[in-house]
Amino acid sequence: MQQTVTIPPTGAAVKPNAPRRSWWRKLIRQYQLVLLSVPFVALVILFNYVPLWGWLAAFQDYKPFKGVTGSEFVGLANFKVLFADPHFLVVLRNTLVMSVLSLVTGFVGAITLALLLNEVKVRWFKRIIQTVTYIPHFVSMVVIANIVLTFLSPDGGFVNHLLMKLGWIQEPVYFMGKGEWFWIIHTLAGLWKELGWSTIIYLAVLAGINSELYEAAAVDGASRLRKMLHISIPGLMPTATLLLIMSVGSLINTGYESQMLLGNPLVIDYSEVLDLYALSLSFGGGDYSIGVALSMFKGFVSIVLVVLVNLVARKLSDTRLF
Amino acid sequence: MNYRKSASDVVFQGLNLLFLFVLGFITLYPFWNLLAVSFNDSLDTLKGQVFFWPNQFTLDNYAIIFQNESLFGSALRSVLRTLLGTVLSVGCTTMLAYTLSRREYVLRKPINLILVVSMYVNGGLIPMYMLIKNLGLTNTFAVYIIPGLIGVFNVIIMRSYFDQLPEALVESARIDGASDIGVLFRIILPCSLPVLATVTLFVAVGHWNSWFDNYLYNNKDSLSLLQYELMKIMTKSTTEVTSNALAAMDHEKLRQTSPQSIRATMTIIVTFPILFVYPFLQKYFIQGITVGAVKE
Numbered sequence: 177m178q179q180t181v182t183i184p185p186t187g188a189a190v191k192p193n194a195p196r197r198s199w200w201r202k203l204i205r206q207y208q209l210v211l212l213s214v215p216f217v218a219l220v221i222l223f224n225y226v227p228l229w230g231w232l233a234a235f236q237d238y239k240p241f242k243g244v245t246g247s248e249f250v251g252l253a254n255f256k257v258l259f260a261d262p263h264f265l266v267v268l269r270n271t272l273v274m275s276v277l278s279l280v281t282g283f284v285g286a287i288t289l290a291l292l293l294n295e296v297k298v299r300w301f302k303r304i305i306q307t308v309t310y311i312p313h314f315v316s317m318v319v320i321a322n323i324v325l326t327f328l329s330p331d332g333g334f335v336n337h338l339l340m341k342l343g344w345i346q347e348p349v350y351f352m353g354k355g356e357w358f359w360i361i362h363t364l365a366g367l368w369k370e371l372g373w374s375t376i377i378y379l380a381v382l383a384g385i386n387s388e389l390y391e392a393a394a395v396d397g398a399s400r401l402r403k404m405l406h407i408s409i410p411g412l413m414p415t416a417t418l419l420l421i422m423s424v425g426s427l428i429n430t431g432y433e434s435q436m437l438l439g440n441p442l443v444i445d446y447s448e449v450l451d452l453y454a455l456s457l458s459f460g461g462g463d464y465s466i467g468v469a470l471s472m473f474k475g476f477v478s479i480v481l482v483v484l485v486n487l488v489a490r491k492l493s494d495t496r497l498f
Numbered sequence: 499m500n501y502r503k504s505a506s507d508v509v510f511q512g513l514n515l516l517f518l519f520v521l522g523f524i525t526l527y528p529f530w531n532l533l534a535v536s537f538n539d540s541l542d543t544l545k546g547q548v549f550f551w552p553n554q555f556t557l558d559n560y561a562i563i564f565q566n567e568s569l570f571g572s573a574l575r576s577v578l579r580t581l582l583g584t585v586l587s588v589g590c591t592t593m594l595a596y597t598l599s600r601r602e603y604v605l606r607k608p609i610n611l612i613l614v615v616s617m618y619v620n621g622g623l624i625p626m627y628m629l630i631k632n633l634g635l636t637n638t639f640a641v642y643i644i645p646g647l648i649g650v651f652n653v654i655i656m657r658s659y660f661d662q663l664p665e666a667l668v669e670s671a672r673i674d675g676a677s678d679i680g681v682l683f684r685i686i687l688p689c690s691l692p693v694l695a696t697v698t699l700f701v702a703v704g705h706w707n708s709w710f711d712n713y714l715y716n717n718k719d720s721l722s723l724l725q726y727e728l729m730k731i732m733t734k735s736t737t738e739v740t741s742n743a744l745a746a747m748d749h750e751k752l753r754q755t756s757p758q759s760i761r762a763t764m765t766i767i768v769t770f771p772i773l774f775v776y777p778f779l780q781k782y783f784i785q786g787i788t789v790g791a792v793k794e
Contacts, residue, residue, distance in 0.1 A: 177601065178602075194539070199604060203605070204603075206602075206603055206649070208677055209597045209600060210605065212593040212594065212596065212678070212679070212682070213593070213594050213597040216590050216593065216648050217612060217613075219590075220612065220613060220648050220650065221612065221616075221617055222711035223626075224620075225619065225621075226615065226629055227595075227621025227628075228621050230624070230625030232619055233625070240628075240631075243632075244628075289521075292514050292518060292790070293518070295511070295514055297511075305518045305519075305521070305522045307777060307780060308522045308526050309522065309525050311525065311529075311773065312525060314703050314706030314707075314772045314776055315707070315769055316706070316709065316725055317707070318709055318725045318729045318768070319733065319765050319769055322728065322732050322761060322765050323528045323529075326532070327528060332545075334531065343571075364521065368524070368525070368752045400506075429620070434677070437732075451623050454622065455623060455624075456625055458624050458627075462759065467623075468622070468624045470622075470627075471621065471622020471623055474620075474622060474624050475619070475621065476619070482618045
């Protein structure tokens with residue numbers, strides 16, 4: 177039969193075009209899917225990628241009325257001013273210290289709490305504690321800040337009242353007015369807000385650990401502590417490592433809401449973070465270009481961190497973020 | 499399963515329960531205390547003796563706030579923003595996530611790439627402000643809804659959920675002649691209650707809690723939201739910046755109350771809707787977020 181097979185001479189010319197045309201035909205056939213997705217992708221592009229265009233202002237002497245297209249280019253002058261600014265270093269230090277503190281306490285806290293909750297055999301008690309500790313996650317930062325300020329207030333605040341009753345202090349302390357306290361208070365407030373919520377993923381992993389492992393260990397006479405050390409904790413490690421790696425990528429990308437709400441002019445040398453400094457430079461000082469340079473620095477560092485972290489994660493294991 | 503319980507196990511179990519109880523108490527007590535303060539007479543509150551129950555029960559604090567027109571207006575706007583924003587955002591997010599779960603969709607890969615990269619690329623506050631300003635969105639209600647319409651994180655949660663629904667469901671509906679849109683509404687949505695509840699909760703809470711866009715983009719009183727008013731009252735009593743809401747109160751009423759009582763009452767009003775809704779959705783959202791997060 178082989179000799180009867182003939183290839184039409186035009187076939188060779190048609191072939192390279194065929195996938196293209198069928199791609200378009202497919203796209204047209206899927207017009208409903210296109211309608212359901214493309215407009216929203218356009219929105220994502222508008223609000224996530226178009227602002228990058230504004231980074232150009234970092235290389236300009238930006239004037240709001242002239243816009244990015246009309247302002248004069250000044251090269252790296254804004255970055256030179258920024259990196260020579262001593263307050264920039266203070267703000268960078270605050271950002272890094274507060275994110276490292278939140279990261280470490282958050283991690284240790286979440287894993288510890290998940291392990292402890294996992295040991296509770298009384299179902300309803302466990303569920304109540306879970307429900308209660310998830311609540312602060314859903315409450316706005318404004319409310320959390322309000323609670324912190326009310327409880328630490330020097331006139332009639334709960335904490336001062338308690339400490340004075342116990343006789344540990346003689347007169348009320350203005351906690352929020354002391355710079356050296358700010359990092360601690362900020363970290364504890366964040367921990368209080370997110371501790372319960374961050375256990376969810378670990379509890380799900382713990383629930384998935386094969387119960388035969390625990391039974392076998394019990395037969396061998398392992399105590400509760402030993403089971404935790406040799407079964408639960410190793411079981412959590414892969415997830416914990418992945419989450420840790422992911423959050424290192426966003427070290428410089430901490431929020432600014434909590435610092436803005438908890439901070440006040442007295443403690444600004446400890447509370448101000450990169451974004452807030454960018455805001456005050458731009459709106460307080462009217463210098464948009466430096467503010468944008470700061471935003472750009474931050475955006476750039478966080479991209480580099482994410483890419484690095486992804487490389488490391490790929491080296492260490494099969495897990496990767498993208 | 500009746501192994502002998504060692505003494506150390508019993509001690510550990512006891513201490514563990516005690517610790518968790520204390521933790522639960524620390525979490526709940528601040529809200530409880532503010533609740534008691536909000537129902538307590540404001541003069542009595544100043545003595546600083548309110549711990550678990552109001553000493554002199556009163557509804558005055560609530561009455562004062564609800565009679566304040568500026569605060570009432572911002573409460574209405576907050577509710578409107580939450581309802582409108584949640585419906586639109588969940589709707590649009592669902593549609594986008596659905597298209598990404600259809601394996602044969604030719605634009606699936608490029609769109610996926612655009613979305614994932616957008617999570618890591620961030621122009622920053624000031625460029626975003628410049629964009630919003632150029633789009634003419636400052637001092638509009640729309641700025642509360644449009645920029646956050648698509649949450650990429652929510653798209654991914656939903657897509658993971660849709661991905662694990664059996665492929666055969668979609669195929670059989672397609673063979674029966676359902677359109678792509680028909681598949682979404684008749685097949686996918688009815689099967690996806692947990693993830694819909696999860697995303698709805700996240701989006702609604704996000705809308706209800708946000709104040710920063712209000713602060714940055716909308717400085718008109720006629721657009722202010724409840725959270726922002728609370729924030730202004732809070733900063734007023736710490737640094738004495740004037741708050742429009744408090745300034746608008748007439749002096750007669752202001753004398754009947756104190757900033758401390760107003761703050762506590764506002765906090766309760768702002769927190770209450772969340773405490774009310776969330777326990778009912780809890781069973782769904784745990785299912786919703788752990789799907790796709792924990793594999794194997």
